[in-house]
Amino acid sequence: MNSxxxxxxxxxxxxxxxxxxxxxxxxxxxxxxxxxxxxxxxxFDPNAEESRxxxxxxxxxxxxxxxxxxxxxxxxxxxxxxxxxAYRVSPAPANSLFxxxxxxxxxxxTVLEAVMAPLFIVFYNLRALGPAWELxxxxxxxxxxxxxxxxxxxxxxxxxRSREIMLPLLLFPISIPAVQAMVEATRIILAGExxxxxxIVLLLTYDLVxxxxxxxxxxxxLNAE
Amino acid sequence: xxxxxxxxxxxxxxxLAYALYQALVVAPTERTMGDVQRIFYYHVPSAWTAFLLFMxxxxxxxxxxxRRNPKADALAVVCAEVGVVFCTVVLVTGPIWARxxxxxxxxxxxxxxxxxxxxxxxxxxxxxxxxxxxAQTPVLAAVLAIFxxxxxxxxxxxxWFFRTQxxxxxxxxxxxxxxxxxxxxxxxxxxxxxxxFLVCWSRYRLELLQREVEQAHAMESLAGAGVSEKASLPxxxxxx
Numbered sequence: 001m002n003s004x005x006x007x008x009x010x011x012x013x014x015x016x017x018x019x020x021x022x023x024x025x026x027x028x029x030x031x032x033x034x035x036x037x038x039x040x041x042x043x044f045d046p047n048a049e050e051s052r053x054x055x056x057x058x059x060x061x062x063x064x065x066x067x068x069x070x071x072x073x074x075x076x077x078x079x080x081x082x083x084x085x086a087y088r089v090s091p092a093p094a095n096s097l098f099x100x101x102x103x104x105x106x107x108x109x110t111v112l113e114a115v116m117a118p119l120f121i122v123f124y125n126l127r128a129l130g131p132a133w134e135l136x137x138x139x140x141x142x143x144x145x146x147x148x149x150x151x152x153x154x155x156x157x158x159x160x161r162s163r164e165i166m167l168p169l170l171l172f173p174i175s176i177p178a179v180q181a182m183v184e185a186t187r188i189i190l191a192g193e194x195x196x197x198x199x200i201v202l203l204l205t206y207d208l209v210x211x212x213x214x215x216x217x218x219x220x221x222l223n224a225e
Numbered sequence: 226x227x228x229x230x231x232x233x234x235x236x237x238x239x240x241l242a243y244a245l246y247q248a249l250v251v252a253p254t255e256r257t258m259g260d261v262q263r264i265f266y267y268h269v270p271s272a273w274t275a276f277l278l279f280m281x282x283x284x285x286x287x288x289x290x291x292r293r294n295p296k297a298d299a300l301a302v303v304c305a306e307v308g309v310v311f312c313t314v315v316l317v318t319g320p321i322w323a324r325x326x327x328x329x330x331x332x333x334x335x336x337x338x339x340x341x342x343x344x345x346x347x348x349x350x351x352x353x354x355x356x357x358x359x360a361q362t363p364v365l366a367a368v369l370a371i372f373x374x375x376x377x378x379x380x381x382x383x384x385w386f387f388r389t390q391x392x393x394x395x396x397x398x399x400x401x402x403x404x405x406x407x408x409x410x411x412x413x414x415x416x417x418x419x420x421x422f423l424v425c426w427s428r429y430r431l432e433l434l435q436r437e438v439e440q441a442h443a444m445e446s447l448a449g450a451g452v453s454e455k456a457s458l459p460x461x462x463x464x465x
Contacts, residue, residue: 149372156365160357169352173345174372177379184387198386202379209375217368220290224361 004096011100025073029066029112036062051124056186067109068168071150075158094219102151109143129192141203142182152214155221178206237419244416252409264322270414271314274421278308283374286367298363299432303425305350312344338384346373
């Protein structure tokens with residue numbers, strides 16, 4: 001169990017250090033979601049009332065697309081120099097690698113969200129009419145829902161031809177209930193209509209179900225032969 | 226086995242013809258919807274058959290992950306392919322019926338949305354199989370099938386809640402079905418299941434043959450490369 005956490009923190013620290021020094025993924029994600037914000041506001045030109053209704057959808061679609069940019073790099077990095085093969089033949093537990101990667105992506109997207117959220121508020125004149133603190137659990141659970149499955153399917157799509165296209169094709173259909181829950185919860189909180197509790201519970205269920213599934217099946221994907 | 230296939234084909238054709246006659250002529254005309262309701266005898270049996278096939282795909286995928294039996298993988302491919310075809314029939318016949326009866330082609334109702342998401346998941350399953358031609362494909366596809374199965378109940382609950390929040394007047398729930406209509410429906414379902422089974426059967430044989438051919442090609446190129454013929458490849462090396 002000790003080696004599990006040691007491996008996890010070593011991989012996570014390595015990924016964070018790589019990202020910190022290059023800032024490749026973070027820069028491209030930031031710029032990408034900035035573009036999404038600008039293009040959406042041109043295409044819809046909403047007033048304050050309308051932005052409350054549509055902002056939930058815009059925010060999460062922007063983050064979903066941006067997350068895919070980062071997710072595609074997660075495992076591609078390990079293909080160079082056959083790192084994944086080395087990992088496979090080593091006795092290291094597969095799940096510690098998976099959790100480290102998922103946590104790394106989670107942190108990356110959380111940073112992105114922290115930077116982008118003020119921009120969204122400025123560009124769309126947003127002000128939450130409901131309890132704004134509920135956006136925090138929605139954000140955390142929603143980001144984890146995207147990242148845990150995204151990391152998993154990035155590991156699947158890395159084994160296919162044209163992998164960069166494959167990841168969204170696999171990830172988006174599975175993510176439909178999570179995206180719906182995030183968007184609806186955000187919309188309800190921003191517009192202050194009723195309670196978002198059902199959607200938060202649904203997100204929690206989604207996270208629990210798919211984190212379990214990912215941990216249960218990742219070893220098979222890593223060692224698929 | 227070889228004689229069973231044509232025999233079963235004949236039975237299926239007769240059954241399909243009989244079911245068509247039942248649905249178009251024998252079944253009573255619905256009072257308010259009129260003849261357009263008869264699409265029901267194709268729509269519902271296709272849906273049930275598609276769900277059965279997706280269930281078959283899930284079971285075959287789980288068996289493959291546990292036993293690594295290549296035949297289970299072949300069965301999973303076949304079930305997914307034929308299931309997507311039947312699910313497409315459901316998604317096409319639904320709007321044709323909905324337009325005159327509900328006045329709209331599509332609504333984001335529980336059953337419609339869940340069926341659509343199921344269809345999307347299985348299309349992505351087939352895309353994965355198409356885009357991946359390594360020996361790992363069966364494992365990856367089986368894993369995706371399990372993820373899809375876990376996803377469907379969540380989709381159902383989310384849409385169910387979403388729609389109870391925003392009620393729609395168009396859902397054709399409740400009401401009872403005339404016993405004669407039930408009879409025709411069940412005959413049609415039997416005919417469709419037989420048809421699906423027939424298609425799966427021939428597709429399964431084709432899949433196994435394809436794998437044999439691929440294996441033979443692999444052996445040939447191995448032999449050509451000067452490797453001893455005894456270095457046999459496991460059947461699971463084949464693609465798709």
